[in-house]
Amino acid sequence: MFINLKISRRILSFGGIFFLLLAGIMAGRWITTSNTPVSKPIEQIKTDQKIMALTINVDWGEEYIPAMLDELENGKADVTFFVTGRWAKKNPELLQQIHIRGHQIENHGYSHPHPDLLSVGTNREEIKKTESIIEGIIGKKTHLYAPPYGEKGMPGLRAAHELGYQTILWTLDTVDWRPESTPEIIAKRIINPAIRFGIKPNKSGAIVLMHPKANTVKALPVILKQLTLEGYIFQTLDELITYDQSGDTTS
Numbered sequence: 001m002f003i004n005l006k007i008s009r010r011i012l013s014f015g016g017i018f019f020l021l022l023a024g025i026m027a028g029r030w031i032t033t034s035n036t037p038v039s040k041p042i043e044q045i046k047t048d049q050k051i052m053a054l055t056i057n058v059d060w061g062e063e064y065i066p067a068m069l070d071e072l073e074n075g076k077a078d079v080t081f082f083v084t085g086r087w088a089k090k091n092p093e094l095l096q097q098i099h100i101r102g103h104q105i106e107n108h109g110y111s112h113p114h115p116d117l118l119s120v121g122t123n124r125e126e127i128k129k130t131e132s133i134i135e136g137i138i139g140k141k142t143h144l145y146a147p148p149y150g151e152k153g154m155p156g157l158r159a160a161h162e163l164g165y166q167t168i169l170w171t172l173d174t175v176d177w178r179p180e181s182t183p184e185i186i187a188k189r190i191i192n193p194a195i196r197f198g199i200k201p202n203k204s205g206a207i208v209l210m211h212p213k214a215n216t217v218k219a220l221p222v223i224l225k226q227l228t229l230e231g232y233i234f235q236t237l238d239e240l241i242t243y244d245q246s247g248d249t250t251s
Contacts, residue, residue: 029086038161041152044171045205047243050232054079054208055170057146059112061212062091068217069101075224077234079103082168085130086111092137099138104236107142107165109132115147115156116211123159131163144168150209168237171206176216183218191226203232205243 109126134234
């Protein structure tokens, strides 16, 4: 009788541990695969105002940023820099200069991985680590997230959503990282964007994607001068979003 009771207690104990482990696994799976809605990425702001947001994604190219800052100042353009955490950690003084000169600084993940290949949890870690580094340097938290490679799969979107971030993509891409992207080609892609899927992109409310490249520095004054002549102004994403007339984003 004593032996049977002892065995029963052991079985109950193991059963309880197994139940707790199973509950933990199921809870983790629920968090990862939850079907609750997430915020859609912003690709453009619906507005009839001639306003655009230039965004500069940074994980390299720090040697070109001082010249970019000068061109932006000359063109009276406030822009948004999305920087990786590893870049910010290596270039704190330059990050401070970007901030001091009035530009918005936001989150591009820590190590520039492919978000679609990571779990929700790992994507959260990428964003949170970068948030902490940037806040430690400029004293301001990030709240916008530009996923590396423009990937918009559910792992990255859900991670950003759970952290209270809005995911940002783009309307017009300079594709300035390609070797064949000359200053003239880069400028044309923004000033006179090509028709896509039978539609001419609307520059009002557009989000423009750039990187710190030599040819981008050369193209910037051309872009800023021509579009200023057309009546456009260049503001940060936070400022552009206030012009949204739809309560939703375009796609």
